[in-house]
Amino acid sequence: MSSAPAGSPSGGIVHIVGARPNFVKAAPVVAALEERGARQSVVHTGQHYDDRMSAVFFRELGLPRPDVDLGVGSGTHAEQTAALMVRLEQEFTTRSPERVLVYGDVNSTLAAALVAAKLGIPVGHVEAGLRSFDWSMPEEANRTLTDQVCDMAFVTSPEAVGHLAREGVPSHRVHFVGNPMIDTLLAHLDRFDTRALRDRLHLPEVYTAATLHRPANVDDPDTAARLVGRLHEIADQTPVVMPVHPRGREALAAAGLGEHPGVHLLEPLGYTDFVTLVRGAAAVVTDSGGVQEESTILGVPCLTLRPNTERPVTITHGTNRLVAEAELPGLVSKILAGDAAARDTDTPPLWDGHAGERIATILRGTS
Secondary structure (H helix, E strand, C coil): CCCCCCCCCCCCEEEEECCHHHHHHHHHHHHHHHHCCCCEEEEECCCCCCHHHCHHHHHHHCCCCCCEECCCCCCCHHHHHHHHHHHHHHHHHHHCCCEEEEECCCHHHHHHHHHHHHCCCCEEEEEECCCCCCCCCHHHHHHHHHHHHCCEEEECCHHHHHHHHHCCCCHHHEEECCCHHHHHHHHCHHHCCHHHHHHHHCCCCCCEEEECCCHHHHCCHHHHHHHHHHHHHHHHHCCEEEECCCCCHHHHHHCCHHHCCCEEEECCCCHHHHHHHHHCCCEEEECCHHHHHHHHHHCCCEEECCCCCCCCHHHHCCCEEECCHHHHHHHHHHHHCCCHHHHCCCCCCCCCCCHHHHHHHHHHHHC
16 A cells, blocks of 8 residues: 555545444455555554454454554543544644545544544545434444534445435535445455354354443443343353453443353454354344444344444345344244244345445545
């Protein structure tokens, strides 16, 4: 990739990534721009900084080593966002980018968009227009505010176009390009060897995969205890395999998550291993946005433990279903019994593996 050494002026397009979903979305865009000879650099904010949450993703996805790692780390939303803005302002002032490209809805996304907008640098937002309409989610503020300051909104699903129109975003700024996260999944499909993963991690042949990390599910001890009870009920039927996200680890452990012999707890997995785990599952229980998308393409029934989703296309065109915790054991039982309706799927429009190419073509057309 054509990029400048850390700290030197680079111009061109600067990609801002900070958390593992960003890496998966950025990889096909970076690759497509590279093929078109674009000048670009990657700034890692360090929002996810553990190797299993960050560096391993760069290695597996073929992303170039970041030109700079800001190493911001964790903290409250205010502390993290403020630190990100200070460091990003310094970085943009030094690099003088022609455009900043942000991904998803994490704190790094909003911080970079605000700093760039105040410096008069055009901002493109990949995965624009998604809305849960739940303002208790920090991500809802991040994505909504980012869309108001970006000049290019790259949209992954049709309903997002309508959301942006209702919020007054001019139509010429909105580009329906498909989902770059699915580009990455399809490009690596032959690497998701479920049998090899089961053998290596000593997993059962039939299992339910689970991943939970959202504050509404893991921050309150009573809520965490109820969820652990439901996961144990599922484990009475079939083993539950769960990579434990650092967020929520303590609360779920305190509620006795690992005390059931049918619950297999894992450390956080890299991209290939995690998607392979989902691919091989009979069902997946999650509160993650990305897993809703990945399970849709993989044809795995997805039970999303949330009252809403910013990705409704995974319900109308996929395998996803919003559920309350009390429903989980019964629904898993139906899936294990061969409930055909749970596996019906219709690929969302433009989730065809070419979103990164469309984004790169649009960006090169404006440079």
